[in-house]
Every structure is written in C-alpha cells, then in structure tokens.
Amino acid sequence: KMESAHLLSGSKKRVKIHPHTVTAKYATQTPYSPQPGIHTHFPQPGDEGYDDAPSFEDFGSFLEETSDRKRLTESKRWPLTLFGSKDKDAAHKLQATGGGEGSELGTKAVKGSGKGVGEQLASFGEASVSASRLTWLGLLGAALAHGCLITLTRLASERFSLGPLFLLLVRSVIQLPSVGVPLHRAENPFGPEGYRLRLLCYGIAYSLSLCCAYSSLTFVSSENGSTTWRLATTALSATLAFLLLEEKLGLADGITLAAGLCGLGLALLPTADESYEDAPVDPVTFWRGAFGWSLSALAGLWMALALVGYRSLKDRVGVGTALFTVSWTGCLLTPATMILLQEGWSWPMSLPAWGLVLGLVACSIAAFLGMTHALTRLHPALVSASQSLEVPVAMLLHLALLPLTPTAPEVVGNVMIMLSVGWLVAMKLLPSRGAGRRQREEYEEILDSPIK
Numbered sequence: 510k511m512e513s514a515h516l517l518s519g520s521k522k523r524v525k526i527h528p529h530t531v532t533a534k535y536a537t538q539t540p541y542s543p544q545p546g547i548h549t550h551f552p553q554p555g556d557e558g559y560d561d562a563p564s565f566e567d568f569g570s571f572l573e574e575t576s577d578r579k580r581l582t583e584s585k586r587w588p589l590t591l592f593g594s595k596d597k598d599a600a601h602k603l604q605a606t607g608g609g610e611g612s613e614l615g616t617k618a619v620k621g622s623g624k625g626v627g628e629q630l631a632s633f634g635e636a637s638v639s640a641s642r643l644t645w646l647g648l649l650g651a652a653l654a655h656g657c658l659i660t661l662t663r664l665a666s667e668r669f670s671l672g673p674l675f676l677l678l679v680r681s682v683i684q685l686p687s688v689g690v691p692l693h694r695a696e697n698p699f700g701p702e703g704y705r706l707r708l709l710c711y712g713i714a715y716s717l718s719l720c721c722a723y724s725s726l727t728f729v730s731s732e733n734g735s736t737t738w739r740l741a742t743t744a745l746s747a748t749l750a751f752l753l754l755e756e757k758l759g760l761a762d763g764i765t766l767a768a769g770l771c772g773l774g775l776a777l778l779p780t781a782d783e784s785y786e787d788a789p790v791d792p793v794t795f796w797r798g799a800f801g802w803s804l805s806a807l808a809g810l811w812m813a814l815a816l817v818g819y820r821s822l823k824d825r826v827g828v829g830t831a832l833f834t835v836s837w838t839g840c841l842l843t844p845a846t847m848i849l850l851q852e853g854w855s856w857p858m859s860l861p862a863w864g865l866v867l868g869l870v871a872c873s874i875a876a877f878l879g880m881t882h883a884l885t886r887l888h889p890a891l892v893s894a895s896q897s898l899e900v901p902v903a904m905l906l907h908l909a910l911l912p913l914t915p916t917a918p919e920v921v922g923n924v925m926i927m928l929s930v931g932w933l934v935a936m937k938l939l940p941s942r943g944a945g946r947r948q949r950e951e952y953e954e955i956l957d958s959p960i961k
Contacts, residue, residue, distance in 0.1 A: 641937055645883075645895075648879055648880065650875065650879050651876040654875040654876035654879070655876045656905075657902070658873055659731050660903055660907060662723075663907075665862070670855055671855050671857065672727075672854075672855050674846055674850070675847070675852070676869060678844065679866055680839070680870050681840045684832060684833075684835070684836035685840070687829055687832040690827070691829055694829075700834070704826065708826055709834070711818040713838055714812075715834075716835060716838040716839040716841075716842045717811045718810075718812035718815060720808075720839075720843060721808035721811060722734065722738050722804070722812075725738075728800055729801035734805045735805075735899065736777050737802060738808045740773040741809020742809040742813050742816070742893045743766065743894050743897065746812075746813040746892075747890035749814065750817050750890060756889075758890060762888070766890060766894050766929075768928070768932075769925070771922075772923065774922070776923060776926070778919075778922075812893075813893070816884060816889040817889050828878060831881055832881070835877070894930070897929070898927065900923060900926055
C-alpha cells in the first residue's frame with residue numbers, strides 16, 4: 510500500500526521508475542498482495558539507487574537506449590549512416606561534454622528537429638541517387654557494349670567469315686572461368702538449394718535467346734535482327750513482369766516505353782533496296798526472311814522470360830553465378846543449334862581475327878554485367894528499354910566504317926530512341942522538388958504522431 514500510495518499520490522511529485530522493475534500490479538477491488546517471483550519494489554527517496562533511476566521525462570530516451578531494436582541496428586552499421594545516426598551520436602557527445610547552448614542543440618537533434626529531419630532525408634536521398642546513378646551508368650555502358658557487339662559480329666562475319674553461332678560458342682567457353690566468383694564466395698555455382706531449378710530455367714531461356722538471335726543473322730541483316738530482338742524483348746518483358754511478378758509500370762514510364770517502341774518500329778521500316786514492289790518475290794528469299802524475323806521475335810520472347818526470371822531470383826543469385834549459368838548452358842545449347850542449322854565450323858586464322866573475337870567477348874561480358882546488375886533494382890522492361898540505345902550506337906559505328914546514307918525513317922526512329930532513353934534517365938535521376946517536400950511532410954507527420 511505504501512508503494513501504490515506513493516505512485517497514486519499528487520501529480521506534482523516527480524515519480525521515478527527503476528530500470529530493473531519487471532511489472533507492477535495495482536489493486537482495484539481487493540487488497541493488493543504481492544505474488545512470489547514478481548519484483549514490484551520501487552526505490553523511495555533516500556534508498557540506494559534512487560538517483561540513478563530515470564524519470565518520466567527521460568523515459569523515452571531510456572527506452573531508446575535500452576531497446577532491442579537499437580541493439581540490432583548497432584550490429585548492422587549500414588542503416589546508421591542512411592538515417593543520420595551520426596548526428597545523433599554527435600548530439601549525445603555534446604550532451605556529455607558540454608552544457609548550455611551545446612546541450613540544447615544536442616537535445617533538439619535527438620528529438621528530431623526540422624533541421625535534423627532535413628539532414629536525414631538529404632543523406633538518404635543522396636545515397637539513393639548515388640546508387641541510381643551507378644545503376645544507370647552501368648546500363649548505358651551495357652547499351653554501348655551491345656552496340657559494339659552488333660558491329661563486331663557483322664565485321665567478323667563479313668571480313669573473316671566467322672559464323673555467328675561459332676562466335677557465341679567461343680563467347681560461352683571463355684566465360685566459363687566465371688565459376689570462380691561463386692566459389693570464392695563459398696557459394697554453390699549452381700545456385701542455392703531450392704532455387705536451382707529456377708536458375709536452370711533462367712540459363713536455358715537466356716541461352717536459347719542468344720541462339721535464336723545469332724541464328725537469325727544468317728537470314729536477315731544484323732541491324733534488322735537486333736532491332737526486332739530488342740523490340741520484342743521490351744514489349745514482352747513489360748507484359749510478363751506484370752503477369753508473373755505483378756510489377757507495374759508508372760504512367761510516365763509507360764509513355765516513354767511506348768515512344769521507344771515506336772522508334773524501334775520506324776527503324777525497322779524497309780529501305781528502297783529491300784522493297785519488293787517492282788520485282789517478283791522469290792519464294793525462297795521470302796521464306797528465309799520470314800524465318801529470320803521469326804527467330805528474332807522468338808529470341809525476344811526467351812530474353813523477356815530470362816529477364817523476368819532473374820528479377821525473381823535477384824535476392825538469391827548473384828551476378829557471377831548468373832554469368833556462369835548462362836555460360837555452361839550456352840556451351841551445351843550452341844553446338845546443338847549449330848548441328849540443327851548445319852552451320853559449318855570456322856576458325857580464326859589471323860591475329861586481327863582473334864583480336865576481334867576477344868573484343869567481342871569483352872563487350873558481351875560488360876553488357877551482361879551491367880544489365881544483370883540493373884535487374885536487381887529496376888523493372889525488366891526499363892532495363893530492356895535502356896538497351897534500345899544499342900540500335901543508334903550500331904548505326905553510327907556502321908556509318909563510320911561504311912559511309913552510307915541512312916533513310917529518313919531510320920534517322921527519325923533512332924532519334925526517338927535516343928530521346929526516350931534520355932528522358933527515362935532524366936526522370937529517374939533528376940531530383941523532384943515536389944516529391945522531396947511531400948516526403949519531408951510525411952516524415953515530420955510520423956515524428957509528431959503520438960503512435961510511432
């Protein structure tokens with residue numbers, strides 16, 4: 510009764526709560542009787558340890574200092590830098606070392622003043638923008654590598670008589686040492702347990718896409734084949750991501766994506782020498798072209814499945830494991846495709862030919878790494894849309910090697926592609942004042958709320 514009377518007495522008293530108190534029960538109808546095993550003693554004025562107990566005014570900071578959540582966050586250092594705990598630590602140091610104005614500033618920082626909120630949001634925004642810049646820089650580098658890959662493949666076929674599937678086989682074999690990446694990290698190179706079948710399906714889909722795309726180069730030009738492949742990949746990846754992963758695109762992203770697809774369609778319009786209006790159509794030529802276009806579209810379908818598949822595995826499978834999976838599945842599927850299409854075996858016979866092959870492999874690895882890393886952060890359709898920049902890059906490289914005058918639809922289509930990719934990158938990287946102000950208001954509302 511003495512403890513309860515002391516607790517329930519006048520509100521002007523400053524009541525202390527002992528940090529080791531477990532629970533307290535108050536009698537309402539029947540007299541209170543302490544239960545064995547439950548510590549309900551509160552230190553009274555003059556008792557030992559009374560001055561060390563925190564008051565109600567300091568109870569919020571006491572909970573913050575002794576909570577399990579703080580202990581967990583201290584074991585992981587990276588969240589501390591994102592949410593500005595360095596400012597909080599500095600505030601505690603000011604409270605411990607100095608008083609007066611410094612102590613007041615530290616207390617205000619701990620309580621979350623407007624300046625602290627702004628600094629926290631600014632540090633979080635800077636980290637997010639920095640990661641986004643690296644991701645988009647990798648994507649643009651991958652698009653540049655893809656454009657060089659198209660040009661090098663055409664040069665290898667025209668000047669050194671190297672078959673596209675042979676180049677794909679050499680590329681897959683040289684990439685096999687990537688198995689050292691998961692082994693160095695003490696990971697299974699065939700994927701974690703429970704995800705190996707899905708990783709295998711991803712590797713098969715990716716390798717089938719490459720086999721179809723490289724096989725189509727035998728029947729259609731490299732520019733038309735790569736453009737059809739990219740158009741089908743972008744459109745189908747947006748659809749499959751929505752159906753399989755329930756990932757939707759925003760309105761602005763959808764409009765930008767549609768503009769890029771229109772640019773790809775304009776680049777595919779036939780030129781004057783490809784038109785069959787004034788000449789009889791050879792059935793063999795027609796069906797060869799139709800088969801090549803079909804292979805390019807099928808390659809887009811397989812690539813869209815591969816992009817969506819890795820998007821679902823991004824938290825379980827690293828980029829190195831994905832590269833090894835694509836490599837060993839390519840080593841199995843490419844020879845089978847060569848036998849099926851009866852493509853002859855060709856071998857580089859000169860040093861420039863080997864240099865071209867090694868450059869092709871380097872471009873393919875760089876493009877794969879940039880694109881696959883971006884899948885861990887971005888929608889598959891946005892990743893594929895950014896790679897549409899390979900079409901104007903390949904056209905510019907082709908014009909530099911063989912000065913030919915492009916047609917008007919090609920020029921307009923490539924300009925639309927570059928504008929759509931540029932606008933997409935600008936939307937993702939440029940800061941939005943309205944969004945930042947809204948984020949700050951929501952954050953301050955949470956801090957001011959009685960329930961946190």
